[in-house]
Amino acid sequence: MVIIGGGYTGMMAAARLAWRGRSVTVLEQNELGWGASSRNGGMVLPGFKSDPGSLLRRYGDHGRQLYQATLDAMALVEETIRANQIDCQYAQTGQLYLAHKPALVRHLDDEAHILSQQFGLAARVIPRVELASEIGSSRYYGGLLVERSGGLHPAKYFAGLARLARDRGAHLYDHTPATAIERRHRGGFAVSTPRGRISAGNVLLATNGYSDSIVPSVRRRVIPIGSYIIATEPxxxxxxxxxxxNRRMLIDSKNFLYYWRLSADNRMLFGGRASFAPTTIPKARDWLYAAMTRVHPQLRGVRVEHAWSGLVGFTFDRMPHIGRINGVTYALGYCGTGVAMSTYFGQLAADWIAGDALPPFWQRPFPSMPLYREKPWFLPALGWYYRTLDGLGGGGLP
Ligand SMILES: Cc1cc2nc3c(=O)[nH]c(=O)nc-3n(C[C@H](O)[C@H](O)[C@H](O)COP(=O)(O)OP(=O)(O)OC[C@H]3O[C@@H](n4cnc5c(N)ncnc54)[C@H](O)[C@@H]3O)c2cc1C
Structure with missing residues (x-):
């Protein structure tokens, strides 16, 4: 069994398959964990880009199962940390989703109702007059508080998963890109690398926002988009x-959203992006610093000590996908909310490969766009559309 991509998805799949007695090889083209899994914001959140109400309207009972899967994913992260004593500073401090326009507060009420009535979550709306108890900023019109969410140190969590996979006997190869996958007539695959070819009964593609054209039909369905983070001095x-x-995970309601939180050592981690256009780290750092101090004027003068970027893997329906193309299993497309889901998809993909059935609600068409190969030609227009929506008061909500 060969897994391409050494992030959370790949490591969790490797750990699970090794536990189920399979021989597993993970190929990572850079250092292990080099992709989004060591550079993300560390927010462990339920849900997808689409809110639960839209999921229920669009997919009916499958929508309910899809949302429930994100809660199961969070429980899996917590259980994995607990059972394997992964020291990654996990703390369940809750999440506050902040309305950047007054009109969005009504949607927060609807969402709180669905989350508490249908999924049993402790979720409630904090009106503007009470927001000061949750955030030192006057820019927002209300917030949806979900107590279930938490935060962790992403690279330490990754290190724990990698240790788990290795301890269970998975073979982990860094600096080893998979360069081609060939389907063999007598069954199985040959995976080429610069260090030689590997025969495998199954291949799992776990490359998310870093997917290259090794499986072109997957590449045509994933849109890599840069996300940027600054970390202040403590x-x-x-x-x-x-x-x-209250050390919440904070996210605002814009399409070009800000996400921010305190690290365990009290740094402010502030992330976002200005547009879909690629930019440099120094430009992103300056832009994020200006955004952070607009939201929190009390942070003016605080030094930024680190700035970095990474790629998230978006999809055309803003949902993650697990499936098979020409016999190759893929699990990716987390659209920027993948700490919990990639852990869950790694385990789900492993169980599917080991012979379990894939639940029907995950068996969904994986859309693409005409003429999309590697260059997302449609992004400038989409960026303009989202910026206009953000200005008008639309946002991450439908
Ligand atoms: C800046 C940023 C902030 C984020 N913040 C959050 C957050 O707060 N909460 C949240 O839930 N999610 C967040 N995410 C998303 C989350 O990090 C990802 O969804 C998750 O890490 C995906 O894990 P993965 O293993 O699927 O992919 P990755 O960790 O990206 O790993 C894919 C790996 O595949 C490798 N690869 C690609 N092609 C090949 C090849 N041909 N051969 C070998 N290796 C290959 C790459 O080198 C890469 O290391 C964030 C992402 C970014 C970039």
Whole structure:
């Protein structure tokens, strides 16, 4: 069994398949964990880009199962951390989804109702007049508080998964790109690398936002989009407390959203993107710093010590996908919310490869766009559309 891509998806799949007695080889073209799995914001959140109400309307009972899967994914992350004593600073401090326009508050009410009535989550709307108890900023019109969510140190979590896979006997190869996958007449595959060819009964593609054209029909369905994060110097406890009193994971409702939180050592981690156009780290750092201090004027003068970027894997229906193309299994497309889902998809893909059935609600068409090969020609127009929506008061909500 060969797994291409050494992030959360690949490591979790490797750990699970090794546990089920399979011989597993993971190929990672850079260092293990080099992709989004070591550079993300560390927010462990339920849900997808589409809110639960839209999922229920669009997919009916399958929508309910899809949302429930994201709660199962969170439970899996927590159980994996607990059972394997992964030291990754996980803390269930809750998430606050912030309305950037007054008209969006009504949607928050609807969403809170669905989350609590249909999924049993502790979810409630914090009106604008009470927001000061949750965020030191006057820019937002209300927030949806979901207590279930949490945060972790992404690279430490990755290191724990890699250790788990290795301890169970998976073979992990860094600096080893898969360059071709050939289907053999007598069954199985030959996977080429610069270090030689490997025969495998099954191949799992776990490359998400870093997918290349090794499986062209998957590449045509994933849109890599850059996301950027700055980390400030550690804040004094007074300043940290004044910005995010209850250490929530914060996300705002724009399509070009901001996401931010405090790290365990009280740095402010502030992420987002200005547009779909690629940019440099220094430009993104300046832009994010300006955005952070607009939201939290009390952070003016705080130094930024780190800035970085990574690629998220978007899909045309803004949902993750697991499936098979020409016998190759793929599990990807987390659309920027993949810490929990990639852990879950890694395990789900492993169980499917080991012979279990794939639940019907995951068996969904994987859309593409005409003429899309590798260059997402449609992004400038889409970026303009989203920016206009954000200005008008639309956003991450439908
Ligand atoms: C800046 C940023 C912030 C984010 N914040 C959050 C967050 O707060 N919460 C959240 O839930 N999600 C977040 N995400 C998304 C989350 O990090 C990803 O969904 C998740 O890490 C995906 O894991 P993965 O293993 O599928 O892919 P990745 O970790 O991206 O790994 C894919 C790997 O495949 C390798 N690869 C590609 N092609 C080949 C090849 N041919 N041969 C060998 N190897 C190959 C790449 O080198 C890469 O290491 C964020 C992402 C980014 C970039």
């Amino acid at each position: 804040l004094t406890s007074e300043l940290a407390q004044s910005a995010i009193p």
